[in-house]
Each structure stands twice: as C-alpha cells, then as structure tokens.
Amino acid sequence: MSAPLLEVRGLSGGYDPIQIFSQIDLTLSAGESIGFFGPNGHGKSTLMKTISGVLAPWTGEIVLEGQRLNRAGERGSRRWRNFNYDVVTRRRMDPKKVARAGLIHVPEGSLLFPEMTVAETMDVAPVAAAGRGKSADRLAQVHDLFPRLRERLDSKIRYLSGGERQMVAIACGLLGDPKLMILDEPTLGLSPKLRIELCQAIASIKAAGVPLILIDQDVNFLTELIDRLYLFDHGRISGVLEKADIPSHEKLMAMLFGEPAA
Ligand SMILES: Nc1ncnc2c1ncn2[C@@H]1O[C@H](COP(=O)(O)OP(=O)(O)OP(=O)(O)O)[C@@H](O)[C@H]1O
Ligand SMILES: [Mg+2]
Numbered sequence: 001m002s003a004p005l006l007e008v009r010g011l012s013g014g015y016d017p018i019q020i021f022s023q024i025d026l027t028l029s030a031g032e033s034i035g036f037f038g039p040n041g042h043g044k045s046t047l048m049k050t051i052s053g054v055l056a057p058w059t060g061e062i063v064l065e066g067q068r069l070n071r072a073g074e075r076g077s078r079r080w081r082n083f084n085y086d087v088v089t090r091r092r093m094d095p096k097k098v099a100r101a102g103l104i105h106v107p108e109g110s111l112l113f114p115e116m117t118v119a120e121t122m123d124v125a126p127v128a129a130a131g132r133g134k135s136a137d138r139l140a141q142v143h144d145l146f147p148r149l150r151e152r153l154d155s156k157i158r159y160l161s162g163g164e165r166q167m168v169a170i171a172c173g174l175l176g177d178p179k180l181m182i183l184d185e186p187t188l189g190l191s192p193k194l195r196i197e198l199c200q201a202i203a204s205i206k207a208a209g210v211p212l213i214l215i216d217q218d219v220n221f222l223t224e225l226i227d228r229l230y231l232f233d234h235g236r237i238s239g240v241l242e243k244a245d246i247p248s249h250e251k252l253m254a255m256l257f258g259e260p261a262a
Contacts, residue, residue, distance in 0.1 A: 003066030005030050005180055005211060006051075006103070011060035013050040014235075019058065020046040021235035028180070033212040035222035037252070038232035044215050045108050047232075048182050051213075052105035053095035062093070064101050065179070069093060099128035102179030106186065108215075110169035114158035118149060118168055121157060128176030135175065141208065142171040145201045163194035167201070174205065181205070182213045187221075219249035231256070 006028040014020035021043040028034060036044050049055045051062055053069065062069045071092040099105075112121055122142070126135045143150060146167045157165060166186055173181050186202060187195045199221055206212055206225050216222050222229060223246045231239035247255065 002030065003063075004028060005032065005065060007061070007063040008051060009061045009063075011047070011050065011062065012058045013055055014043075014046060014058065015055075019235070021050075024060070024237060026230070026237075028211065028213075031209075031211060032228070033206060033214065033226045035226040035229045036213070036215045036232050037217075037219055037222060037229060038238075042233045043235040044232055045184055048105060048184050048213070048215065049107070052103060052182060053093035053098040054105070054107075056092050064098075064103050067101060069098055069101065069103070096128075099176055100130050102177065103182070104128060104173045104176040104178035104180070105182040106169050106173040106184065108184040108188065110162075110165045112157045112165060112168060112172075115156060117154055117156055118160070119153040121168055122149075122153075122171060122175060125172035125175035126177070135177070138175050138177055142174055145174075145204055146171055161194075163190050163198065166190065166198060170198075170201065170205075174210070178210055180211050180213065182215075184215045185217070186214075187216065187218075219246065219252050222246075 004027050006026065008024055008026040011024040012019060012022035024047060026034070036047075038044055046055065050057050057070050060070075095105075122139075126138070129135060129138075148164065149167055149171060152160060152164060157168065160168065170183070170186060173183070183202065187198050190198060202212070202214070203225060212225060214222060214225060219229070223243065227243050229241045229243075229246050230237050231241070246252070
C-alpha cells in the first residue's frame, strides 16, 4: 500500500509562548481534498503555517508521501528560538524544503511583493518546483485559468485589485508544481463576481488533479470541492464530516452557532 499523501500526527504549535492549537491529526490519501471551517481567530491559518513550515511545530509529525518534513524533538530552548535556531541546521522544519517537496501554501491575504511586476513575480515562483519542473505546462495552465493576468504582466503588484492579487498568488502556487496545495481563504474580501470567477478557477485546479486543503467561510463552496470537512475551533478539530454528511452552509451555521437558518 502506498504512503498517504499527507499525515499529520499529534501536531501542536503557536506563537511562543502562546499555544494556538494542539493534538491535530489528519490523513489525506492520494487524490483526496479536505476543507477547514471554523470561527475567526481560532487557529486555522496558524495550523496551515505550521504544516508548511513557516512556523516551527512544537510537537508532532508532518509526513508528506512517507517523507518526514519536520525534525524529531520537542520545542527548542528559548536561547535557540531567539537567535540562530531558525537559520542553522538545528532548524526543525524548512519551508523551502517543504515547498520543494511539493507542499505549496498560498497564505491568507496573498502576500506578494508590491514593487515587483506580475511577470517578475511569476518568474520567481517556479523556484519552489526545483527538480520537479513541469513549468511550461503549469504556465500554460495559469494563462488558461487567469487570462486577465496576461494583460497585467507589466503592472506592479501594488496597482492590482485584491482579486487580481489573489489570482497572482494562486498562479504562483501552481507554478510551484504542487503535489498538494493549501489555499487559505482565497476568496476573502472579493466582490461576488470576482469570487465566482476565483471559485471556478479553484474548481479547475482541483479537476486538473491537484489535491487541496481549502479554508473558506462558505461551506457550500467547500463541499463542492472536498472529500471531508474538518470543523475547527479553539485550536482543535472538533468534528469531521464526510462529504455525504456535510449539511448546507445555513444548517451547519445553525448547528454550530445556534443561529436561525436563513
Ligand atoms: N503573527 C502572530 N503573532 C501572534 N499571534 C498571532 C499572530 N497571527 C495570529 N495570531 C493569533 O493567533 C490566533 C489564531 O489566529 P489565526 O490567524 O490562526 O486564526 P484563523 O482561524 O485563521 O482566523 P481567520 O478565520 O480570521 O482567518 C489569534 O488569536 C491571532 O490573534
Ligand atoms: Mg485565517
């Protein structure tokens, strides 16, 4: 039997000294996609930053296709955390290596460099795919998905709309040739029209064979794309729903927060 695509076991982490999440277990088989849904500020993005190595895990294991991504061991001493803990080989997880292994994280808020142009930004993105390259195919896919980016290639990121920035961020994720892509609230703050456009692009990415870990505030959108929904609150997984058991957005909101169904 082949190894699962991603296994997360007993993961905990946060912003030292504040722990944000604990005891997270997840398994994604090849080809599966999952969603996360939960209240604001309860730790979804922090968990994703830890899975992709932007933050060091405090405890637990992260394994991609059988390859352990984080080094064994508990949290380092304060001395290590304050100084060269992150830059010397003692580092327990390296986000560059995670990206090169094929786990690509498109973070919340499309963090791009405002003074770079779209073309420059998309030129550097395939670095994450080092050694796995299918960059010509991926570039063609990006141009198919986001035709409007062709017209904006020479624009600086700072002059783009929020939706266009989000397109560039997702395009960069794809140019990293993902085996698994984390999309953290990709449609946050977009107009309904742009949101629909972006949802369609994300559905096409999934249909083209890229498994997703998707965080979104709209359960109906998540349900279209995922195999399982993880309910997340207070830094814990509070429930797991298989696709067939996921209620509508309105019903789930009423179940979780007691609000009347609209
Ligand atoms: N860089 C940071 N340093 C310290 N605390 C942080 C940092 N970023 C987030 N936090 C705190 O960590 C907690 C979890 O935040 P996080 O962004 O992971 O939640 P979330 O579930 O993704 O929320 P949302 O749905 O609003 O995106 C919050 O209390 C937040 O204030
Ligand atoms: Mg978040």
